[in-house]
Amino acid sequence: MQYKLGPWLLLPARCIISSKVIERELDPLSFKLITYFISQPDRIIPRQELVENVWQQSFVDDNAINRAISELRKQLTHPEHKAPLIKTHYRKGYSLTVTPKKVINDAENITAHTAVTTDLATDLDTTQITTNEVLDNSNDIKEKSPKVINTESTITANTTQTKTLKPAIKFSSYRWLLILLVLLLTINLFIDFNIDVKVVNDEPNTPLAITTQTNKSDIETLQKITPVIAKNVNITAATWNIGSETHPLVSPDKNIFAYTNKNNGITSSYIKSLSNQQEIKLTYNDLHISAMSWQPNSRILLVETTDLKSQCHYATFDLSNINNIPEPRLIKECDKQARSMAQLSIDGNTMFYIELDEKKLGQEIYQYNIKTQKSTVLVPSGDAQYGVTNMLISPNGKQLLYRWYERNSPAKLYLLDIATREQRVLYEQAEELSSVTIAWLPDGEHIGVLQEKTLSFINIHNRALNSIELPIKKYLSRMSFLDSNQLFSSEAASTQAQVAQIDNIFSKGEKKVTMLHRSDSNDYYPTYSRKQQNSHYFISSRTNQYQIWQADDSTEKQISNFSTEEQQAIYVLVLSDNEEYLLFNRNNQLEFIDLKTGVLHSIPELDQAKVSSYVWSNNDKTILYSTIKDKVSQIWQFNLLTRENTQLTFEGGQKLLKNERGEVFYINDNTLFNLTYEQDKNTQNAFTKKITITLAQCWCSIALRDDYFYSLGDPLSLARMHILTGEVEEIALPQDSMGIVLKAASNKLLTTLTNERSTQVQRISWSATPLP
Structure with missing residues (x-):
């Protein structure tokens, strides 16, 4: 049948x-x-x-x-x-x-x-x-x-x-x-x-299932453990080159380590001996090289090589003899948004890598058969924003540890058996916005989880846990264990964000970059005043806490007064049409400031909504927002006067945009929809347009202006598509950028430029404590 x-x-x-x-x-x-x-x-x-x-x-x-x-x-x-x-x-x-x-x-x-x-x-x-x-x-x-x-x-x-x-x-x-x-x-x-249930299936493409049960009581117990203050802590610099030095990787034999250096826009990778401090730079055809991971039980280093424009490859360096390094072996072309996360199987025949899903919404794990040159999805994004954000293979090559993060939900650490595809939750973060750094210990029986100053050791078999507290002042984004009481680490704050204006985009004139205000802090996500072209709002950490600021040609002033006792996470600023209110997402809560009185307004009715994008309606009394309900992104409308909450779409919808004519658009399945047309009963034909340029993962990095859809799909290139004719253009940007706002003046772009800070890989050791 x-x-x-x-x-x-x-x-x-x-x-x-x-x-x-x-x-x-x-x-x-x-x-x-x-x-x-x-x-x-x-x-x-x-x-x-x-x-x-x-x-x-x-x-x-x-x-x-x-x-x-x-x-x-x-x-x-x-x-x-x-x-x-x-x-x-x-x-x-x-x-x-x-x-x-x-x-x-x-x-x-x-x-x-x-x-x-x-x-x-x-x-x-x-x-x-x-x-x-x-x-x-x-x-x-x-x-x-x-x-x-x-x-x-x-x-x-x-x-x-x-x-x-x-x-x-x-x-x-x-x-x-x-x-x-x-x-x-x-x-x-x-x-x-x-009978023979212990036989391991070595076929890498065999589809088997994953059980993901989470015992909440166990997780709560893990999170309540009080860390022990580490004794005899020693923190020393392990690298001394100019630039931002990140991503340390100790080799399986513990004789050398690799790391990545970024300086003046050039990305390089180095190999350093742990015995005599000998250091060698990896080179290949003048390409940028980022170290990613070691093949288990080998001296094979997996890297990403790219010219940041057209070429991007996963490749391997054989470092059996660091004094005689052959040319790298190119494995597979890579997406420029691959984020430098890939792992090799212990036999070197399979590569696991992370890329965006088809909708460019979340990241998923693929497995690539190097011999057949075929890729298959191993862990899908599930249409969740972000999805898999990190992945590490175990020292014995049998398991994958990965971090799963869905927007507005606490992240979880999963352990996946490569042979059987069985998986289970090892750890769930207590708070949604908290950042963690993860790494395998050399014994392959434990993992390390670093949250701020607390380093926890988890036994992968019984989830037993103990923790120590280290005297760390900055968030460490990467770590690699040399032993159970010694690791290499690098800081997360390896870049600095500054607000800038770029003139002459998509025109024949030379691109001109103007830094709107300089500081030693991070300034980002600007939005401009349409009534006063030289005035703009932005987010800054210049008071050691993120606040909202306003600036013009001569003055800069703080307009928010958020608590300094808690960490602030502030997302995109949206100015109302009458420019009396400034809307934003702070710590996953929609809020707005009355710019005349300085009063901060919350919207308690939306406290539980998982808001991912938002715009003002034309009457400035209604907020349109996208949220996730029952794992499906939808568009809703909230009236600030009547407090009425109305659902507008039922089959998907995210990344709200508003053009200069006041028309509201949204994106669903890589297609642009005109929400204003859909809601207007006098409009007979709904507008849809398939997006043919790379869609930026961040809502902050797309925009609409003069019938063009703009997308910062790559930090160094800006593309636009005419939504009526489908014409596509792309330009190179002079510097890594994030977030875009098109000014009313033609060919002027407000963005956030990122610069590398000078940082070092550090070596941290402490008195050994028993592992759980």
């Missing part, structure tokens, strides 16, 4: 969906999900029902379900059928948007082994339950055929019918032989799954 589902034809026997010339193989979890949806047409299926019937467990982490549904939606996308086939019902569950139809293939009914296969379906389904215990939504392998024998029994488990065939007598002996062979195969499968 086959099934027609919208534009797709599902072939259960092959776990394939096809449409004309398109054919896609479904991973086991996606196949089980779609067949369950087909067996339950025309109804909303609650999440718990999917947990019990598809995962066949009592509990599955929400992220696991979201990733599985997200992957299924990706598999079901069709170039001609734009409407999604899976619909999310807020707080209710999921349903099909089309009615599945059975398609009988008569050819299936004339083979002599059909009856045998059907009779054995129940036995094989019982065997499959064993494999389901290690199935996971997060393993989104898209290329390899699932190794699951399952005909239509998953769909019609209770209505299996067997047609009696009457083959010729001369084939009867073969029929019984076939039955015997299948019976022996079934017994062999049973033995493999139930």
Whole structure:
């Protein structure tokens, strides 16, 4: 039996969906999900029902379900059928948007082994339950055929019918032989799954599942442990070159370490001996080189090489003899937004790397087979903003430790078994905005988690934990252990942000960069006054605490007075049309300042909303914002006078934008939509435009002006697309930038430029303490 589902034809026997010339193989979890949806047409299926019937467990982490549904939606996308086939019902569950139809293939009914296969379906389904215990939504392998024998029994488990065939007598002996062979195969499968369960599957592309249960009481216990003050702490500089020195990496044999240096816009990597301090710079065709990781149990260093314009490659240096280093081996082209995070398997045949998902919304882990040159998704983003933010392979090469962060939720540390794809939560951060630094200890049995001054050691087997407190004044973004009581580290504050104006963008004239105000602090996210072109607002840390400031040609003044007792995280500033109010997100709460009175206003009705972008309406009495509800981004409207909260979109929507005519746009699935047209009942045709330039991950780095959509998809290049003609242009920027605002004057850009600070890799040691 086959099934027609919208534009797709599902072939259960092959776990394939096809449409004309398109054919896609479904991973086991996606196949089980779609067949369950087909067996339950025309109804909303609650999440718990999917947990019990598809995962066949009592509990599955929400992220696991979201990733599985997200992957299924990706598999079901069709170039001609734009409407999604899976619909999310807020707080209710999921349903099909089309009615599945059975398609009988008569050819299936004339083979002599059909009856045998059907009779054995129940036995094989019982065997499959064993494999389901290690199935996971997060393993989104898209290329390899699932190794699951399952005909239509998953769909019609209770209505299996067997047609009696009457083959010729001369084939009867073969029929019984076939039955015997299948019976022996079934017994062999049973033995493999139930007796030899300790056999490790070394095939890197085998899709298996992830269990993500989190024991809240255990997490709370871990977070309440009081750290012990470390004794005999010694902090010394380990590097002395000019520039920002970051990302120390101790080699597996503990004889050398690598690090990255940024100076005057040039990125270099160095190798330094721990015995005699000999230092060697890695070079290749005058390219920028960033050290990323060591291949476990080897002297192979994985790096990123790029010219910051067109070339970008993952490559490896063989450092077996640092006095005779051969040219690097190029492995794979890389996305310029790869963020220098990749790991090699212990045999060097597979590379795990992090890149943005198809929607350029969140980051996911891919695995790349170096021999076949094929990539598959290992841990998907689940359509969550940010997704996987860090990843480290264990010293023995058997496990991946990664940090998962979804906007407005505390981050979690997951441990994933590379062979079985089983994973579990090792640690959950207590606070959403807190930053952590993670690293493996050399023994491979423990990980280190650094939060501000507290360094915690976690046993990966039983999650036992103990902590020490180090005399650290600055946040350390990277660390690499030499031993359980000694590490190399680098500061996070390796860059300084300054507000600037760039003239003559997208024009023939020479680009002119003007620093609007200089300070030793970080100044960022400017927005300008349309009434007073030389006046602008920005965020600054010049008082040792982030506050909002206003500046013009001659004066700079602080206009906010936030508490100095707590850390402030302030996001994009949005000025109302009448320029009386300034809207922003502070510590995940929407607030605005009355610029005439200086009064700070909160919006308690939105305290629980996970707001990711926001704009003022044209009447300055209503705020439009995007938020995530039931793991789906939506556009809402809040009236400040009536306190009424109204949902405007139901099938997605994020990254709100407003042009100079007051029209509001949003982005969904890499497409630009005109929200003003959608809400205007007199407008017959809604406006949509597919975005063909690289979409910046940060909402702060996109803008609309004069019918152009601008995107800072790369820190050194600004692209724009004409939203009517589709014409695309791209220019190089003179310096790394983040955040963009287009001024009313033609070809003038307000942005935040980043400069490298001079920092050093530090070596920290302390008196050894017992590990948990």
